[in-house]
Amino acid sequence: MTKIKKTKISQRGWLFVPLLLSLAFIGLLFYGLNSDKKQNEIIKPFPSFKAENIFLSSQSITKSVFDNNINIVNVWASWCGVCQKEHSFLLSLMEDNQINIIGLNYRDKKESAIKWIEQKGNPYKAIIFDPQGKLAIELGVIGTPETYLVDKLGFVCFRYSGELDEARWNKYFLPKIEILKVNGSCN
Amino acid sequence: MNQLLKVVFLGLILFSSSVCAEIVDVWQFNNEQDEARAAELVKMLRCPQCQNQNLLESNSIVAKEMREDIYRLVDDGKSNDEIIQIMTGRFGDFVLYKPQFNEKTVFLWLAPFVLLISVFIMIIYIRRHKQQSSLTPDQQQLAQRLLEQQEHRNK
Numbered sequence A: 001m002t003k004i005k006k007t008k009i010s011q012r013g014w015l016f017v018p019l020l021l022s023l024a025f026i027g028l029l030f031y032g033l034n035s036d037k038k039q040n041e042i043i044k045p046f047p048s049f050k051a052e053n054i055f056l057s058s059q060s061i062t063k064s065v066f067d068n069n070i071n072i073v074n075v076w077a078s079w080c081g082v083c084q085k086e087h088s089f090l091l092s093l094m095e096d097n098q099i100n101i102i103g104l105n106y107r108d109k110k111e112s113a114i115k116w117i118e119q120k121g122n123p124y125k126a127i128i129f130d131p132q133g134k135l136a137i138e139l140g141v142i143g144t145p146e147t148y149l150v151d152k153l154g155f156v157c158f159r160y161s162g163e164l165d166e167a168r169w170n171k172y173f174l175p176k177i178e179i180l181k182v183n184g185s186c187n
Numbered sequence B: 001m002n003q004l005l006k007v008v009f010l011g012l013i014l015f016s017s018s019v020c021a022e023i024v025d026v027w028q029f030n031n032e033q034d035e036a037r038a039a040e041l042v043k044m045l046r047c048p049q050c051q052n053q054n055l056l057e058s059n060s061i062v063a064k065e066m067r068e069d070i071y072r073l074v075d076d077g078k079s080n081d082e083i084i085q086i087m088t089g090r091f092g093d094f095v096l097y098k099p100q101f102n103e104k105t106v107f108l109w110l111a112p113f114v115l116l117i118s119v120f121i122m123i124i125y126i127r128r129h130k131q132q133s134s135l136t137p138d139q140q141q142l143a144q145r146l147l148e149q150q151e152h153r154n155k
Helices: A002-034 A081-096 A110-120 A134-139 A166-183 B002-018 B032-044 B061-075 B080-091 B106-131 B137-154
Strands: A050-053 A056-062 A071-076 A100-106 A126-130 A146-150 A155-161
Touching (some): A081 A110, A100 A134, A110 A126, B032 B061, B032 B080
Parallel strands (some): A071 A100, A100 A126
Antiparallel strands (some): A050 A056, A050 A126, A071 A146
């Protein structure tokens, strides 16, 4: 008698499965909605380009600037407020001298860009001048600031949208840089 | 008055669905098919800078540039699939309003069906068990007798 009752109860328990499944699914959707969309790990070749180097107008800059280095490409503009906040961090990063910092000056006036760098200091080894945003759209830039990790073979390993600071650098970039130091390329 | 308001609101609601954005950029396409294809593409893709606008509706710089890029790619004779692939390669799956069916999205696509089927199974299960009485014949007789007594008392 008691045996029969027990199986009845455990069978009833199954009735809650759809409800629990629905709740789990809703929970998952909420998680997806609130997760950090600022980063993205699509590995792809950095688009080929030939552009003006802001401080060395006589020399054009090409993809070979990435050769034999671990690089970050920082998209910035003098009209971008958040880029100002980020600037001091980039300067401290340059002092560490661990990686190549390349600037991508996005939809900016050349004089304003030069003035900004002269006032605030230059963390960049080279600055790609992209007044029309041509390279930026090929790269997939959504807004400024944005920072891309590029390996020595010219592959984009990781992208971060938004202001960089030490915490985010340590969280997102450092582990990937350590791997790059061992593997050479992320592709 | 109330009646009038109802009619007006109904009219507004019906009208709102027929409002539809059209391409406003200045661009000379080679032919009408290309123009139609470009129009379809910019409606299908989401502006990466906005929360919920397609490329056609958005005024942001990125959306404008992407639109022009798409027109150029259409002019170059690239197929819709190729263009979508280029755009997702740059901006990620975020630009797709309709996510592709792959191992990352399989759960997203199938979960509603799985849930629906499990609900049906549950309904069938409940109906079947309702028909069968869970009482033994002795208990059933007892219940019948109790009910009859109740009826007598009510009379």
